[in-house]
Amino acid sequence: MQAYSTAHLSLDLPEGHPFPLYKYRGVAEALKGLVPVLPAPEVPREALFLAHEASYLEKLFREGLSRQESLRLGLPFSPGLLKRALHAAGGTLMAAEDALRTGLGLNLAGGTHHAFPDRAEGYSLFNDVAVAVRWLRAKGFWGRVLVVDLDAHQGNGTAFFFRDDPTVYTLSLHGERNYPLKKEKGDLDVGLPDGVGDEAYLRALDEALEKAEAFRPHLVFYNAGVDVLKGDRFGRLALSPEGVKRRDARVFRLVRALGVPLVVVMGGGYNRDPRLTVEAHAATYRLALSSLA
Numbered sequence: 001m002q003a004y005s006t007a008h009l010s011l012d013l014p015e016g017h018p019f020p021l022y023k024y025r026g027v028a029e030a031l032k033g034l035v036p037v038l039p040a041p042e043v044p045r046e047a048l049f050l051a052h053e054a055s056y057l058e059k060l061f062r063e064g065l066s067r068q069e070s071l072r073l074g075l076p077f078s079p080g081l082l083k084r085a086l087h088a089a090g091g092t093l094m095a096a097e098d099a100l101r102t103g104l105g106l107n108l109a110g111g112t113h114h115a116f117p118d119r120a121e122g123y124s125l126f127n128d129v130a131v132a133v134r135w136l137r138a139k140g141f142w143g144r145v146l147v148v149d150l151d152a153h154q155g156n157g158t159a160f161f162f163r164d165d166p167t168v169y170t171l172s173l174h175g176e177r178n179y180p181l182k183k184e185k186g187d188l189d190v191g192l193p194d195g196v197g198d199e200a201y202l203r204a205l206d207e208a209l210e211k212a213e214a215f216r217p218h219l220v221f222y223n224a225g226v227d228v229l230k231g232d233r234f235g236r237l238a239l240s241p242e243g244v245k246r247r248d249a250r251v252f253r254l255v256r257a258l259g260v261p262l263v264v265v266m267g268g269g270y271n272r273d274p275r276l277t278v279e280a281h282a283a284t285y286r287l288a289l290s291s292l293a
Helices: 022-030 045-051 053-062 067-075 079-102 128-138 154-160 198-213 243-256 276-290
Strands: 003-005 037-039 104-107 146-148 168-175 188-192 218-225 262-265
Touching: 003 022, 003 079, 022 276, 045 053, 045 079, 045 128, 067 262, 079 104, 079 218, 079 262, 104 276, 128 154, 128 218, 128 262, 146 198, 154 168, 168 198, 168 243, 188 198, 218 243, 243 276, 262 276
Parallel strands: 003 037, 003 104, 104 262, 146 168, 146 218, 168 188, 218 262
Antiparallel strands: none
């Protein structure tokens, strides 16, 4: 059992930029001694071309993003940003292969669910889950895939990728009035009002997971964003740390009941208290290990 991390990669950002670079190193440090944390490898280029449009990738590798495209992404384009995105997607791909082999795969990055086949959005240059699924398909895995996306924001890119694929079921529980303003249609989208706390959130999640269970997947991807915590800069929900643990426990209980492999990716987390973000992410991985490893 191992986890993959992009903590070894640097990124130059403007002073005061809200991207939480600190959390990748913080979570890796928090899990030391519990699981080997390996540098995430760069994703194979051929895997990217299985998911993203060739024109987008060729432009990205040749000249990067324009200023307008960078604004849509929310990050200034740089070679360092591209490198991080390549390694984050590589971590999810490796975690998916680990999951099929051992039952559990962990990427301490990824969950970049706003990327579309032809464009970057919302801190997401590549859609790592879509890339991993298409890679597994190319390698001969044709089981049904469930994507449980519990980031505070709808996984619009992921929903778009798989909207015509009956072998992939996308579940997104998110803030209805939060980013992205234009939601894509997934298989099950549950929009929540601002300020939802533990009990209302967990009731909605129980209903959603019950519906998703009927899909009978052979593999589950879990986007475990902790931007659902109260005090997050972008999440607009109000879960407590204990509520997030109860959320995770429900997902892991479903996976155990189904008896299928699980891939956990990090997703968002931008709390005004950085320690809360790091500890909440680390708690998710700890619980996955204790529940499923």
